[in-house]
Amino acid sequence: MSKSWASTLRLPKSTFPPRPLSQFRSEYLRRSADDFYKWQSSNDSRPEFTLHDGPPYANGGLHAGHALNKILKDMINRVKVQQGYRIRYRPGWDCHGLPIEMKAVGTSGGKGMTPVEIRKAARQLASTTVLEQMEGFRSYGVMGDWDARWTTMDPDFEVRQLRLFKQMVRRGLIYRKSKPVYWSPSSRTALAEAELEYNENHVSMAAYVRYPIIGGPSLDGFTGQLYAIIWTTTPWTLPANKAIAIHEDLDYAVIAVNGSAYLTAVSRLETVKALFPEQEPQVIVASIKGSELLGSQYKNRLQGVNSAPQPIIHADFVSADSGTGLVHIAPGHGFEDYEACAQLGIDAFAPIDDEGNFTREAFPDDPKKLTEASSILKGGSKAVLALIEDDVLQSAKYKHKYPYDWRTKQPVVMRSTAQWFADVGSIKDDALNALKDVKFVPSSGRNRLESFVVGRSEWCISRQRAWGVPIPALYDANGDAVVTEESVDHIISVIQQRGIDAWFSDAADEPAWVAPSLKGSYRRGTDTMDVWFDSGSSWTESKGQADVYLEGSDQHRGWFQSSLLSYVAAQRAESDPVSQSQPMSPFKTLITHGFTLDHTGKKMSKSIGNTITPGQIMDGTLLPPIKVRGKAKVAGAAPTYEALGPDALRLWAASSEYTKDVAIGQAVLKSVHTVLVKYRTIIKMLTGSMHESARTAPTTTLDHIALIQLRDVMAEVEKAFAAHEFYKAFSALNRWVANDLSAFYLEAMKDRLYCGDGGGVLEPIFLGFLRMLSPMTPLLVEEAWDHRPEYIKADSSIPHPLYTPYDAPVHSRAPSPIGEASLRKDLPVLMSVQGAVKAALEKGRAAKVLGSSLQSSVIVTTEDQAVAGVVAKYGEELEAMFVVSSVQTNMEVPGQVEWRYDEVFEVNGAKGTVSVLPPNEHKCPRCWRYIAPKEETLCGRCDDVVASLEE
Numbered sequence: 001m002s003k004s005w006a007s008t009l010r011l012p013k014s015t016f017p018p019r020p021l022s023q024f025r026s027e028y029l030r031r032s033a034d035d036f037y038k039w040q041s042s043n044d045s046r047p048e049f050t051l052h053d054g055p056p057y058a059n060g061g062l063h064a065g066h067a068l069n070k071i072l073k074d075m076i077n078r079v080k081v082q083q084g085y086r087i088r089y090r091p092g093w094d095c096h097g098l099p100i101e102m103k104a105v106g107t108s109g110g111k112g113m114t115p116v117e118i119r120k121a122a123r124q125l126a127s128t129t130v131l132e133q134m135e136g137f138r139s140y141g142v143m144g145d146w147d148a149r150w151t152t153m154d155p156d157f158e159v160r161q162l163r164l165f166k167q168m169v170r171r172g173l174i175y176r177k178s179k180p181v182y183w184s185p186s187s188r189t190a191l192a193e194a195e196l197e198y199n200e201n202h203v204s205m206a207a208y209v210r211y212p213i214i215g216g217p218s219l220d221g222f223t224g225q226l227y228a229i230i231w232t233t234t235p236w237t238l239p240a241n242k243a244i245a246i247h248e249d250l251d252y253a254v255i256a257v258n259g260s261a262y263l264t265a266v267s268r269l270e271t272v273k274a275l276f277p278e279q280e281p282q283v284i285v286a287s288i289k290g291s292e293l294l295g296s297q298y299k300n301r302l303q304g305v306n307s308a309p310q311p312i313i314h315a316d317f318v319s320a321d322s323g324t325g326l327v328h329i330a331p332g333h334g335f336e337d338y339e340a341c342a343q344l345g346i347d348a349f350a351p352i353d354d355e356g357n358f359t360r361e362a363f364p365d366d367p368k369k370l371t372e373a374s375s376i377l378k379g380g381s382k383a384v385l386a387l388i389e390d391d392v393l394q395s396a397k398y399k400h401k402y403p404y405d406w407r408t409k410q411p412v413v414m415r416s417t418a419q420w421f422a423d424v425g426s427i428k429d430d431a432l433n434a435l436k437d438v439k440f441v442p443s444s445g446r447n448r449l450e451s452f453v454v455g456r457s458e459w460c461i462s463r464q465r466a467w468g469v470p471i472p473a474l475y476d477a478n479g480d481a482v483v484t485e486e487s488v489d490h491i492i493s494v495i496q497q498r499g500i501d502a503w504f505s506d507a508a509d510e511p512a513w514v515a516p517s518l519k520g521s522y523r524r525g526t527d528t529m530d531v532w533f534d535s536g537s538s539w540t541e542s543k544g545q546a547d548v549y550l551e552g553s554d555q556h557r558g559w560f561q562s563s564l565l566s567y568v569a570a571q572r573a574e575s576d577p578v579s580q581s582q583p584m585s586p587f588k589t590l591i592t593h594g595f596t597l598d599h600t601g602k603k604m605s606k607s608i609g610n611t612i613t614p615g616q617i618m619d620g621t622l623l624p625p626i627k628v629r630g631k632a633k634v635a636g637a638a639p640t641y642e643a644l645g646p647d648a649l650r651l652w653a654a655s656s657e658y659t660k661d662v663a664i665g666q667a668v669l670k671s672v673h674t675v676l677v678k679y680r681t682i683i684k685m686l687t688g689s690m691h692e693s694a695r696t697a698p699t700t701t702l703d704h705i706a707l708i709q710l711r712d713v714m715a716e717v718e719k720a721f722a723a724h725e726f727y728k729a730f731s732a733l734n735r736w737v738a739n740d741l742s743a744f745y746l747e748a749m750k751d752r753l754y755c756g757d758g759g760g761v762l763e764p765i766f767l768g769f770l771r772m773l774s775p776m777t778p779l780l781v782e783e784a785w786d787h788r789p790e791y792i793k794a795d796s797s798i799p800h801p802l803y804t805p806y807d808a809p810v811h812s813r814a815p816s817p818i819g820e821a822s823l824r825k826d827l828p829v830l831m832s833v834q835g836a837v838k839a840a841l842e843k844g845r846a847a848k849v850l851g852s853s854l855q856s857s858v859i860v861t862t863e864d865q866a867v868a869g870v871v872a873k874y875g876e877e878l879e880a881m882f883v884v885s886s887v888q889t890n891m892e893v894p895g896q897v898e899w900r901y902d903e904v905f906e907v908n909g910a911k912g913t914v915s916v917l918p919p920n921e922h923k924c925p926r927c928w929r930y931i932a933p934k935e936e937t938l939c940g941r942c943d944d945v946v947a948s949l950e951e
Contacts, residue, residue: 005926008946009754012688016787018680020645024783029141029646032778036081036802037089037143046086051077052546052587053144054559055092055152055535058129059099062136063604064596064664065552067614071653072593072726073550074142078775079721082806089144091137092538095126095153097531098187099407101467115466115504115526122467123153140614141646141778150541152534158469158500159492160540161533164566165472166488167573173423174461176473176481178348178416180331180338181460182403185356185377186410189464190419192530194558195406202402202411204233205381207395208275208324209388210262211244214309216296219254219261222284226254226261228298228312229272231323233398234333234413235381238388239302239362239370240349242341243329245315246290250325254285263293265325272324275393290314301388304364315340332416348416352376354464356413363387377411420462420471420527424565428453431568434583441591441724442659448556449564449590459565461530468528470503474514475523482518490515536562539586549587553594560590591724593658599665612664617649622669644676647777651676654726654776675734676780679773682737683784685746686766689753692791697759701877702748704816704823705830706761709740710768717772718806726776733772741765744834748880755927755942763792764811770801771810778802818873829870829907830881833860836905836914837882843901844916850899854929857886857919859893862912885919885930893917 040046051073056066077087104121105113113121130151138146150157168174182191210227219226228244246252251266257279264272266287273281297309317336318327331341332350341348351362356377358370373383385392403412424431431453440446462471472491474482494513495503506513508523536559539546551559567586597603598610605611616622625639652672656662713736720729749760766788770781781801792798816823837858844850858878862868871878871889878887893900893915901916919930924939926946932939938946 003925005942005946008926008949010689010691010758011754012685014684014688014787016680016684016687016784018677018684019642020647020779020783022643022645025645025779028779028782029138032782032802033138033141033143034146036778037087037145039803040081040086041088041145043086046084048088048543049077049080049085050088050542050546051548051550052539052542053090053092054549054551054555055094055538056133057097057099058093058095058126058133058151059103060129062133062614064612064614064617065604066133066136067140067617067649068593068596068653068656068658068662069551070137070142071140071650072591072658072724074140074144075650075654075726075775076548076550076591076724077143078778079806082771082774082804083722084805088543090541091134091142091144091146091149092541093126093130093133093149093151094531094535095123095130095151096468096528096534098189098463098465098467100126100129101465102187102407104467116501118466119501119504126151126153136614139618139646140649150538152469152531152538155496155500157537157541159496161469161529161537162472162488162492162495164537164540164570165529165533166485166492167570168422168566169483169488170485171569171573173426173569173573174420174483175423176418176420176483178418180333180335180348180350180414180416181419182412183415183417184405184408184410184412185354185375186408187405187465188354190417190460190462191405191412192460192532194532194561196403196412197406198401199404199411200401201399202404204398204400204402205235205385205395206231206233206398207235207381207385208393209235209238209328209385210391210393211298211300213263213312214297214299216263216298216312217254217285217288217292219284222256222261224256224259224261226263228263228326229275229324229393230326230328232328233400235384235395236352236358236376237330237333238300238328238384239351239358240330240332241300241302241310241328242331242346242349243311243313243344244298245313245318245327245329245340246293246325247316247318247320248289248291248294248314250290250318250320251287252290252293252325253283253287255281256284257281263326265320267320268324301391302363302384311344311346313340313344333414335414338416350416352413352415356380358383376413419460420473422459422461422533422565422569423457424453424459425457427565427568427572428456430572430583431564434564434568434585438585438587439589441589445553445556445590445592448553449560452557452561453564456561459530459562461533462527463530464526465528466504466526468531469534470500471525471527471529473525473527474518475525477521481525482522484515486517487515532558532562533566535559536566539563539567542586545584546587548589548591550591550593553592556592563587594661597661597663599663599667601661601663614649617652617664617669618645619643620648620673623666623673642673644673645779647780648672648676650777651730655730657727676777678737678742679777679780682742682746682769683766683780683787686762686769687784687787687789689749689758690762690766690789690792691758692789693757694759694761694763697757699759699761699813699816700880701816701818701823701874702745702881703759703761703813704818704820705827705881706740706745706765707811707813708820708824708827709736709745710761710765710810713740714768714772714806714810721775721806729772730776737769741769748883751880751883751927751929755945757945761811761813764813767798767801767804768810771804771806774802826870826873829867830874832905832907833871833912833914834882836903836912837884837916840901840903840914840916841884843903844899847899847901850916852928853883854885855919856884856916857930858882858884858888859891859915859917860887860889860912861893861915862890862910864910864912867907867910867912879929884916885921 077089080087100122104125108121184191208231210229213226213228216226253266254261257276293312296312300310329337331338332348351359356375360367362370374380405412472488514522563586568583571583620641620643625641716732717729774781841853860871898918903914905912921930922932922935923930924932926942
């Protein structure tokens with residue numbers, strides 16, 4: 001019986017588990033996040049780096065998009081710590097607004113609640129949600145100053161916001177006027193553009209309607225009534241009609257049908273003729289310029305039998321591409337309509353209430369016919385058309401793109417109401433100039449943000465809700481608003497004394513809120529500020545300009561824009577108008593990420609049922625359960641899942657090319673799990689194979705190649721980290737792990753580790769590996785560090801990888817005697833030959849004549865002297881490098897062998913051949929290399945090692 005040599009081998013011994021143990025997760029979270037943040041923040045000698053948190057909305061649970069956002073921020077912060085910075089990261093929350101108010105009202109008794117009761121319920125709901133979301137974020141390993149977190153409902157935040165409002169009042173940027181705004185009947189409040197989403201499949205009632213013209217163009221020989229025909233997709237706005245618009249440069253025509261005449265654009269004649277399918281319309285005026293129609297009038301019967309005639313006006317936006325070339329103008333229900341009428345002194349008129357019901361003014365001759373009808377969006381159009389049935393030429397359903405309230409998912413309308421606005425037009429150029437020095441990631445973000453700023457002239461900042469920061473306006477007995485720097489300053493002082501809820505609980509005319517300089521009686525307003533003004537004021541929490549803002553791409557029209565505009569407005573309010581110094585942006589770098597989509601590319605939605613929670617990724621339940629086999633299988637037992645914890649979630653975020661939309665599903669997570677398990681396998685081998693003796697053992701060419709590859713990948717990862725391109729760092733790290741470390745170095749090192757001197761450069765590889773992993777998987781790094789060998793634990797000169805500067809040396813080994821430059825020059829040859837050896841070995845395995853690569857010898861032949869010289873230079877080390885029993889160069893390949901497999905290689909234009917053959921020597925029973933002089937005899941190296949062990 002052959003002797004067993006197992007006791008003489010150095011087999012890996014590691015306590016590192018193959019999967020993370022759940023009982024240690026909270027400990028690793030604390031150490032890698034909370035303790036780490038405290039350590040770095042206490043180092044005052046470091047320059048400060050601030051990533052200002054775009055506040056998530058405190059309404060509901062967390063989803064995959066939240067996780068992507070917070071983990072990206074955390075990785076940026078951790079990279080900056082590695083670069084020698086002291087980071088400042090105070091997480092924040094957006095806590096006011098309609099969704100929270102609606103949810104609070106719904107869970108606290110519904111309608112009938114007073115503003116004070118609503119605010120109390122909303123604050124409690126938001127406070128609870130903040131705590132729940134905070135625990136979720138912390139469970140992802142996100143570090144920050146959680147105890148110093150801020151919310152937009154904090155008293156000090158609200159005061160800073162009101163002071164910003166006061167600054168804008170001082171600059172003359174705040175005003176109140178009546179004009180059309182987006183109005184949500186379902187929410188009963190005005191909305192900003194950023195609070196809309198568009199439904200591509202909205203169905204409206206479209207109609208062609210005629211109006212009798214009075215004093216129009218003369219029609220020789222025709223004595224019938226001349227009508228203007230308009231086409232509208234919002235018949236419910238016809239009671240608010242104040243004009244009909246034409247374009248003065250368009251050509252118009254008149255057709256006669258059954259004794260009546262109809263005016264239309266020449267290019268729309270065929271469309272209009274089709275409205276009379278059973279008639280034969282005749283053109284009686286072939287062409288008349290639009291300019292000749294100006295001054296004509298018409299009657300709107302919905303305004304009452306005694307109403308005054310209304311004008312036909314010019315508007316630049318009228319075209320002949322659709323409709324009739326004549327446009328129904330309701331200045332109370334449209335931006336362009338309002339602008340066209342304002343120039344002519346025509347007042348806006350919007351006879352609907354907050355909930356979208358008609359008011360008495362909609363049909364003064366018989367108000368009940370509309371006030372008792374359905375609301376404007378639920379049959380109101382049909383009700384209006386029924387009143388003027390004989391003037392409706394055609395009506396039909398019409399599918400088109402239409403704005404919806406993004407919170408209630410219900411249609412919105414345009415409605416003229418008295419609202420508060422911020423003048424954006426006067427600071428637009430300053431805002432654009434402030435962006436000149438900003439770095440955008442991706443670069444396309446610049447054009448997107450600039451386009452939103454350019455396209456905006458004013459910002460409706462008032463909302464008709466209870467849960468928010470009040471607009472500090474007073475109203476006199478005539479209803480005129482008073483907002484001055486002095487009045488706002490006084491209101492702020494009262495809020496600081498009484499609390500902001502007193503604004504809603506005190507009597508409406510409580511004199512304490514009125515500045516001493518104001519005489520007479522005043523009442524407080526009930527409007528609150530747009531939540532974008534809230535979150536857009538959050539830069540007041542930071543110390544000056546933030547280094548980075550990072551949010552989803554939808555924030556170009558939301559938080560990015562509101563932050564920029566308010567920041568620039570504040571600068572202009574404080575600066576000398578004469579000096580006009582260069583304005584600054586609140587951010588130096590602006591990073592945007594895409595949306596999280598399901599595996600089919602669809603947006604995640606609860607209604608569709610395709611949402612994925614971060615918890616599912618961490619506990620592994622998104623993937624199939626672990627298959628239990630044999631005796632471990634218990635009938636009826638609950639399934640077990642591979643829970644890889646926060647590292648799985650973080651690695652998914654790191655692997656995502658986040659500047660685009662990010663897909664997530666089983667296939668993606670399976671790939672992430674595979675990588676993470678590979679990392680753990682590598683760490684287990686490293687922690688079990690490192691020996692203190694390796695520090696003084698001689699280094700080989702293989703070791704120096706491994707160190708070169710380590711330096712190269714660390715440099716590549718560092719560059720990707722610096723550019724916030726974590727997916728590139730992830731990709732580079734994986735290539736190194738799979739190709740250089742696992743398939744090359746560790747495979748080649750097994751003989752030396754198990755059977756030889758146990759040398760090598762595993763320690764620097766271990767330290768470098770953990771350093772690269774630190775921003776992405778800090779819990780894994782903390783866990784691996786816990787399981788490092790005892791000799792490293794005892795060495796105080798080796799700092800924790802999380803706390804180590806990225807560019808600190810990972811080893812102090814002597815350089816290669818060949819020289820790094822020379823070795824780098826030779827590497828392509830060595831790796832090309834190694835690749836050919838592996839390919840030839842695979843041929844032998846496929847033919848089932850070869851198992852272990854050690855069962856082979858290799859002959860390398862080439863006519864190129866340079867290649868031959870390189871191979872010969874490293875001849876003594878090639879057996880270990882290629883994991884074969886022997887390597888010879890330019891030796892004649894034997895003709896008679898049991899088997900042989902060849903592979904051609906090419907490097908720098910030179911070719912060669914690798915031949916894999918059976919070995920000439922015998923198998924060493926200890927190391928299994930075929931270099932022993934005879935059967936059951938140790939090779940020379942193993943004989944020496946065993947002898948040393950017996951001494």
